[in-house]
Amino acid sequence: MKLNGSEIIVECLKEQGVDTIFGYPGGAILNVYDALYKHSDEITHILTSHEQGASHAADGYARATGKVGVCFATSGPGATNLVTGIATAYMDSVPMVAITCNVTVPLLGRDSFQEIDIAGVTMPITKHSYIVKNVKDLAKTLRNAFRIAKEGRPGPVLVDVTKDVTAAECEYTPRVPKPVERITASIKEEDIDKAVTLIKKSKKPYVFVGGGAVISEASDELKKFVEKVDAPVCDSLMGKGAFDGSNERYTGMLGMHGTKTSNYGVSECDLLIVVGARFSDRVTGNAKKFAKNAKILQFDVDAAEINKNVRTDAHVLGDAKEILKRINDKLDNQDHSDWMEHIKSYKLDYPMRYNRDILNGPLIMEKIYEITNGDAIITTDVGQHQMWAAQHYKFKEPRTLLTSGGLGTMGYGLGACIGAKVGRKDKTVVNIAGDGCFRMNMNEVATATRYNIPIIEVIFNNHVLGMVRQWQDLFYGKRYSATVLDDQVDFVKVSEGMGAKAYSVDTIEEFEKAFKEAIELNIPCVIDCHIDREDKVFPMVSPGAAISEAFDREDLNNKK
Structure with a gap:
């Protein structure tokens, strides 16, 4: 049957079993969105607040489900806004296909409006990157992209399609994807x-x-x-x-x-x-x-x-x-x-020691574990809160901690939390964020409320960039250069302004009540937890030291 390029993209996605796409439209990709509109009963599209949020959501969806995550963006800044999310997926071996569209073939290389060589930009951070300039190559390229994303060590693949290809017609023949085989021939x-x-x-x-x-x-x-x-x-x-x-x-x-x-x-x-x-x-x-x-x-x-x-x-x-x-x-x-x-x-x-008398990160994580019976999916941003989540929540099953390990991407967690909840509706999904990280992509709260995706955002709010400040405290003579966040931002009001239910808590009792209510309400909720800026992640190994030289607060106190 004869289809245009946009229809071929949608049909190839259906071939691959794609049920969800995260993205943001624009002029160059408009033909694809028009084709997608006609298949909205088969493929759900989640409009994020920012393209970076779309890439992180596709990443979280992939990690939580084991399937390939898919994100869309238009040309130029739309495409470049995906780059951090693509790099995050690459460093952590996450299967993702990012589909972008570009200016028409005659306009390539002419510094045209919103033109960027996104295939070139992403070459070092993808398993493969393509630019499709002929509609006859489109279906084969997309099928290859999904195969490459899944096989061996998984990772992201970018497919950039020129706008004239999305409008051009050619013959399309459906194909059933071959299962991706495990790598066994190399096992001697x-x-x-x-x-x-x-x-x-x-x-x-x-x-x-x-x-x-x-x-x-x-x-x-x-x-x-x-x-x-x-x-x-x-x-x-x-x-x-x-x-x-x-x-x-x-x-x-x-x-x-x-x-x-x-x-x-x-x-x-x-x-x-x-x-x-x-x-x-x-x-x-x-x-x-x-x-x-x-x-x-x-x-x-x-x-x-x-x-x-x-x-x-x-x-x-x-x-x-x-x-x-x-x-x-x-x-x-x-x-x-x-x-x-x-x-x-x-x-x-050498048990994990911390103060149980005041609200702090480890205590919050243990309470989340207790309330969810260890059956939640935890996403995190990057910093002290990330380490506390890893240390104090007992992860009993795979695909239940989604975090940026290799790239260390602040702002990753909320988008990933949305993607994970879309992919695993049966699970309670909680994002653990620091106040510095929450600022970076907090606009995705509006995505959660737009679609009523019932995620729970827990902010460890210490009014500093916690992990950076910890290093300044331990290794930089307490010179807190650009790490103090004492300002007038009210996360509860901001979250409520985007349509979420929001709480401000100062004690573990207040947190427990808010968290249980958030689970019962089953709507997007944000819990702003006020913790002490002097709290640190221990144990710790100094940079350049052997892991056998790990120290904690007690060791530091004994040195004084």
């Missing part, structure tokens, strides 16, 4: 055997879990593997929920704001088994001193991650779920009871 039997041998020889193994275990849906295999190895488990920020955070083997996050138990344990282990993690600098601290007593065994789908930041003694390349399956089939149950008791003693000696 000798690598599996070497891994099994290393595990059998180990006396003090530790399992470190990253985001790859979430992406590959390896939780069941991981649990079985950990039981067979008889090892403690820690995770990265992106790996939260791949291994049940309430399991007695779990010791907390590893790295700069990881638990002392995990940091000390990894520093003492003789074998570190790394499942789908990339050895971020925030995990390793001083890489030369990282796990220096251990052999490193890494499982990863991306060959570029092997020996990139930390040298391995052995590795298996391929899909984490399949790797774990094959090792489980060959591995007998190990016994490391003395090692497990040693780690258990660390958990008793």
